[in-house]
Amino acid sequence: MSSGRAPTRLHRDALALAAAGVEGAAVSRACREAGPRAGPGEVAARLARRAARAPGDPDEVAHRLAALGARVAVVGDDAYPARLAASWPELGAPLWLFIAGPAGRLPDAPSVAIVGTRRPSLDGLTVARELAEAAAQAGAVVVSGLARGVDEAAHEGALAAGGATVGVLGSGLGVDYPRGSAALRARVAEAGGLVSEYVPGTPPRPHRVLERNRIIAGLVDAVVVVEGGARSGALTTARLALEQGRDVLACPAALTSPQAAAPLALIRDGAQVVTAPDDVVDALGLLRLGDRGGAPRPGAEPAGRDLGGLAGELATLLSATPRTIDALAGATGRPASAVLAAVVELLAAGLAERRPSGVVRVPR
Amino acid sequence: MSRARVTWARTVAQVGLEAREVTVEVHVSGGLPGFHVIGSSGAPAREAADRVRTALAASGLAVGSRKVLISLAPADVPKLGARFDLPTALAVCAQLEVLGQEALRDVVLLGELALDGTVRPVPGVLPSAVHAARTGVRRLVVARGNAAEAALASGVDVAAVADLTEAVAVLGGAPARPIEPPAAPPSPRARGDLAEVRGQLEARRALEIAAAGGHHLLLIGPPGCGKSMLASRLPTILPPLDDAAALELAAIRSVAGLLDGVTLDRTPPFRAPHHSASAAALLGGGAGVARPGEVSLATHGVLFLDELLEWPRRLLDALREPLEEGVVRIARSRASVAYPAAAQLVAAANPCPCGGGRRCVCREADVARYRARLSGPLADRIDLAPTVTPVGAADLLAAEEGEPSAAVAARVAAAREASALRQGRGVRNAEADAVTLRASARPAALAQLAAAVDAGLLTARGHDRALRVARTCADLGGVDAIDADHAAEALGHRLALPEAVAG
Secondary structure, eight states: OOSSSOOOHHHHHHHHHHHTTOOHHHHHHHHHHHOTTOOHHHHHHHHHHHHTTSOOOHHHHHHHHHHTTEEEEETTSTTSOHHHHTTTTTTOOOSEEEEESGGGSOOOSOEEEEEOOSSOOHHHHHHHHHHHHHHHHTTOEEEEOOOTTHHHHHHHHHHHTTOOEEEEOSSOTTOOOSTTOHHHHHHHHHHEEEEESSOTTOOOOHHHHHHHHHHHHHHOSEEEEOOOOTTOHHHHHHHHHHHTTOEEEEOOOOTTOGGGHHHHHHHHTTOEEOOSHHHHHHHHHHOOOOOOOOOOOOOOOOSOTTSOHHHHHHHHHOOSSOBOHHHHHHHHTOOHHHHHHHHHHHHHTTSEEEETTEEEEOOO | OOTTOEEEEEEEEEETTEEEEEEEEEEEESSSOEEEEESSOHHHHHHHHHHHHHHHHHTTOOOOSSEEEEEEESTTSOOOSSTTHHHHHHHHHHHHTSSOGGGGTTEEEOOEEOTTSBEEOOTTHHHHHHHHHHTTOSEEEEEHHHHHHHHTSTTSEEEEESBHHHHHHHHTTOOOOOOOOOSSOOOOOOOOOGGGOOSOHHHHHHHHHHHHHOOEEEEEOOTTSSHHHHHHHHHHHSOOOOHHHHHHHHHHHHHTTOOOOSSOOOSOOEEOOOTTOOHHHHHEEOSSSOEEOHHHHTTTSEEEESSGGGSOHHHHHHHHHHHHHTEEEEEOSSOEEEEEOOOEEEEEEOSSTTOOSTTOOOOHHHHHHHHHTTOSTTGGGEEEOOBOOOOOHHHHHHSOOOOOHHHHHHHHHHHHHHHHHHHOTTOOGGGSOHHHHHHTBOHHHHHHHHHHHHTTSSOHHHHHHHHHHHHHHHHHTTOSSBOHHHHHHHHHHTTTSTTOOOO
């Protein structure tokens, strides 16, 4: 624990509980059992009895946190984000958070979550990046989940604008997930912070990735959904945000794009439409309430399933907007030589077309 | 002084790159006083006579009131320039008996005379010196300013003289002053480095392939996106010139009067003529005997044609044959000369009529029409057409430096080595025999190219050209056999060319 404040009983309890493998779902259950009037200390005590059956080593967790430059924050603590504390206990805010960042706390400013699919089109990547840049330039904190695709682009955009950005992890701190993202995580930690409710080293699991969405929703004033399929986790984040009274915005995308399903469903159900990056900035000032998200509608699977690796990847990235070879190479991280060969494969298969300004997807 | 006695001195005339031996004969008689030059005609001959006579007088070697007849033999060799002044003056000196005829045996003299007797440098000394060395000449006497250049030709003793008096003394047996090393060694020409190019992955790859295989390249991108910068970096990844190529290039520069270095320059040249250049400037020309043009000055290096669509069609068409054959032949009134023209073409063009960029408002049909203007005999020789994208200011600051030229040059050198083992040194993949290359391709690669022809992505003529690029891709990958991926990449590099039809 980095700051000079003495750890309270609650801090020690939280470390012990986390070390014993208690996660968000168990905390929520204990909250319900304790009743709405129970304070964090009471919930912790209730959980401690259960955790005593399989005790962990809180000192070891504390050491690992210290090694990662992180500290634990508990509800009621001044390092615990105020907006998120408002969601305790009914809306499932975590009892404790591990925060790695400057001074062990997150920046206090209007915040926006920019979330979406891990497999966006290049349009989606560009939009996520530009929205994040605009928001960061306006002084907002950009919060996202540090996943591949839209999340990464949002963090990158905020960093490029020199703004603050917070990454909420679906794993413990110090886990290389997504693999190879260590550099980005380090930059995010420096420019805002990394947040996790799991003991450092906890591997990512699908349920944890979904659980962290409630933290993303709880940390921000507004959630922007950039691209996502019909069953995208971004829809979960949007639903949780509405429950917590946050604004929900969605970026319209081409009907033909399989990644348009999530934002279009949200727009149909009354989410605010993003027509320009500044709409996000305005929303942060206005804090309008969006309508409830409805049932997602089925969307098409991305084209190019039967193509080879890179060609298949490119088929997903391409849209009606022409893309240069350089843009495709940048998005896939592959050399231009391989991208050129894969594009020729797509052209030969009739899945893409060459325009003077780049390559476009042929609608199927 | 016998009336019938003829004295002579040897020199060399330059007809383009070709050196021709010339003997200056002098006869002095007691006829009507005069100083006549024959074997050369017009104003230049009269001016030469006046220069030589005045320079002799200024050096204390006045001819007096006698009839001096000077003949430059053979008469049918075109003799351009003032390089015959020095041999003429010394042949006259032999006539005046300040110098024995024997002192001029096996000596070649080249130099212009100032009116006060100073010897001035002349262009084209290097090829003349090479010729002299080859024909067993003992000694070459040139102006001080030409000494270093003449010394590039090994096998001949070069004596540099400041003026006519010193020339007489040196030929009379006085020790020649040593050739002074240049005051400041010429700094290697700053050409930049590929590391300065950020992003541009496609263009960088195309540049590397162009360097390794000698393929012609077309950069397509809006103004200010870095096309010229990329093109000017090509020489930094080309292998350095070998002895023969460096000497040939130096000879061309010498004839053009552009040889400034004192050491043999092994950097491949980069020439970027403007699109308002004349045919004579581009291909070579000028009165009498043609001087080398840009295409020859770029030989063994890069000829960069910016704004390709702004160039007059007839110039581009005229450029095709020299680039194809590696030699340009120019006939002028006095002589027909041939200059090397083995340049690699790098062209640049805007992507659309408005210039392109983010604010482009051109319709696709207009763009297609604009691109169609690229077709023609010259564009048909282009094998790589990468898109160069403008890099935003933020990206410029954020993007990492590109790979440095030295690293790319190493791969290029390795690929050249591989192609030399297969088809012999000096034959780059762009000139390699298609039959040989086909033998080094896997069936899958040939099938890929055949499928592209069937799908209308490639013309039958483009097939062999794409095969050559695929060969270079394989060489850069260190692979013996051309694979389907190499063929696909080669096709990818042609996508922006007009002959390729969208699939």
